[in-house]
Amino acid sequence: MTTSFHRGLLAAVAATAIAVSATACTDSDSDPASDTLTVGFVVDPSWAQIPVAADTGLFDDQDLEVEVINFSSGVEALQAVAAGQIDITTAADVPTSAALVRNPALRVVGDGSRWEGSKIVARQDTGINTIADLAGKSVGTPLGTSAAYYISNALATENIEAELVQVAPSAIVTAISQSNVEAVAIFQPYQAQAIEALGPDAVELTGGTYSQHSLYLSTESAISTKAEALQKFFSAIDEAGTSLANKDEDAVNAVAMATQLDANLVRTILEEFDFTLQLTPDLATKLDELAEWAQSEGNIESGALLPDYATFLDTQFVSS
Numbered sequence: 001m002t003t004s005f006h007r008g009l010l011a012a013v014a015a016t017a018i019a020v021s022a023t024a025c026t027d028s029d030s031d032p033a034s035d036t037l038t039v040g041f042v043v044d045p046s047w048a049q050i051p052v053a054a055d056t057g058l059f060d061d062q063d064l065e066v067e068v069i070n071f072s073s074g075v076e077a078l079q080a081v082a083a084g085q086i087d088i089t090t091a092a093d094v095p096t097s098a099a100l101v102r103n104p105a106l107r108v109v110g111d112g113s114r115w116e117g118s119k120i121v122a123r124q125d126t127g128i129n130t131i132a133d134l135a136g137k138s139v140g141t142p143l144g145t146s147a148a149y150y151i152s153n154a155l156a157t158e159n160i161e162a163e164l165v166q167v168a169p170s171a172i173v174t175a176i177s178q179s180n181v182e183a184v185a186i187f188q189p190y191q192a193q194a195i196e197a198l199g200p201d202a203v204e205l206t207g208g209t210y211s212q213h214s215l216y217l218s219t220e221s222a223i224s225t226k227a228e229a230l231q232k233f234f235s236a237i238d239e240a241g242t243s244l245a246n247k248d249e250d251a252v253n254a255v256a257m258a259t260q261l262d263a264n265l266v267r268t269i270l271e272e273f274d275f276t277l278q279l280t281p282d283l284a285t286k287l288d289e290l291a292e293w294a295q296s297e298g299n300i301e302s303g304a305l306l307p308d309y310a311t312f313l314d315t316q317f318v319s320s
Contacts, residue, residue, distance in 0.1 A: 035229045036065040040077040040089030043070050043259060045188045045269050046113050046214035047090040049240035049277075051258035052251045058239050062232035072169045073145055075099075078217065082106060087222040088230065092146035092187070093213040093283075097291040098299045100312050107223060107314040110216035110234060111279050112241075115187075117272030118150045118212065120205040121176060121194045122183035131158045131207045140167035140181035144299045146212050149290065151185035152297075154207030173197050187212075189259035192269060213283060223314060234277065234317045241275035279318040284309035 041050050050068060053059050059066045071077040074091030081089040082103040090112070091099070100106055120139070122128035128137060131154055141148045143166045155162055162183075167175045172190045175181050177197050183205075184194055195202045216237075218230065243251040247267055255270070256263040287309040294300045 035063055035232060036067075037088060037226065037229050037233055038067045038069065038086045039233070040080055040086045041068045041070050042074050042077050042090045042092075043072065043189065044090075044214075045255055045259060045266070045273065046092070046115050046212065047216075048244055048251075048255045048258075048270070048273075049112060049237040049275065050090070051254045052240035052243055053236040055254035055257070056240070056243065056250050058236040059233075062236050064229060064232045064236065066233070073142055075142075075144055078103075078106070081217060081219060084219065084221065087226055088216055088218040088233065091215055091217055093215060093286060094146040094149045094290050094294065095144060096215050096217060097287045097309070098144070098294040099217075100287070100309065101291065101300050101304055101307060104307070104312075105220045106217050106312065107220060108215050108279065108283070108312050109218050109223070109230065109314050109316075110237070110277060110318040111213050111283060112216055112237065112275070112277060113214040114274045115212040115214060115272055117191075117269070118147070118185070118187070118206070118210065119191060119195075120151060120154065120183055120185050120207070121191065121198070122203040122205065123176065123179065123198060124201045124203050126182040128183055128203055128205075131155070131205055132160060134162045134183060134205075135160050136162065137182040138163045138165050139183045139185055140165045140172060140175045141185040142167060142169055144294070144297070145187070146210075147185045147187050148297075149293060150208060150210045150212075152293070153210045154185075154205075157208045188269060189261050192261055192265055196265075213286060218314075223316075227316070230317050238277045241277055244270060244273075244275045277318055279313060279315050279320050281310065281313070281320060284313060287312075 074095040077089040078091050078099040080086050139162050169190050172184050172186045173193050176184045256266045291306050
């Protein structure tokens with residue numbers, strides 16, 4: 001099977017599509033029993049297994065046709081999978097905790113990586129050198145995401161109050177470079193891009209207790225009709241994780257191309273991740289904690305009853 005690439009557009013979601021097949025499937029409902037999947041990919045090294053599996057032929061090895069739709073955040077990707085526009089998607093734990101309340105047909109089917117490399121990036125000329133210096137400052141972040149939780153957690157740990165300003169991921173570099181905000185909190189690859197853009201004027205701060213879980217989610221419908229394809233997908237993802245852990249050159253280059261980062265920088269960033277594919281019971285407790293925060297921030301209705309998150313973990317594809 002050869003690999004071809006093309007750009008596509010979901011009807012209600014602006015995104016970039018990469019087809020991985022000889023003749024890419026553009027209608028995931030045309031033959032639900034076939035080995036085809038439409039995959040939502042938040043462009044972030046947290047789910048680096050996807051471009052690695054696509055570019056190094058691991059999906060082909062599984063006789064699996066995959067169309068990858070790029071998203072800038074998990075919030076957007078979760079909306080698409082809940083609407084049935086894609087079969088499976090990536091999303092961090094924070095937006096997932098809120099999405100499961102609104103869309104009970106969603107299921108967490110894998111935990112692709114854990115990331116402890118979150119940073120707050122500030123401009124040196126603002127006088128920010130510590131977390132305490134953020135008091136009263138403006139911090140750009142995409143609200144409702146893992147990045148917003150990270151900065152909120154870091155500030156709360158130090159009893160500091162700052163102004164969180166909504167900035168889309170794609171606008172983060174411009175916002176910090178043009179001094180629209182005094183600092184930013186963002187996930188990769190935008191974090192690395194912001195640091196690179198500021199050069200010697202960049203100040204990198206760490207704080208708080210948050211470690212991101214980078215999840216895969218599907219729907220009850222897709223799981224029931226495409227179980228075999230999902231099993232093949234995770235077999236390829238697991239193998240891609242091994243390539244990433246070994247920093248194989250082809251794997252590094254695939255991530256560099258997908259994230260538009262320099263390959264040498266990608267090698268450094270990959271050190272921040274544990275790419276062991278898993279789905280452990282303690283994730284439910286983590287999701288509950290994050291949902292409580294999301295509810296306090298208004299991302300979940302104040303009167304909504306938080307669910308038992310253990311019921312959303314479907315372990316049939318990934319070992320617990």
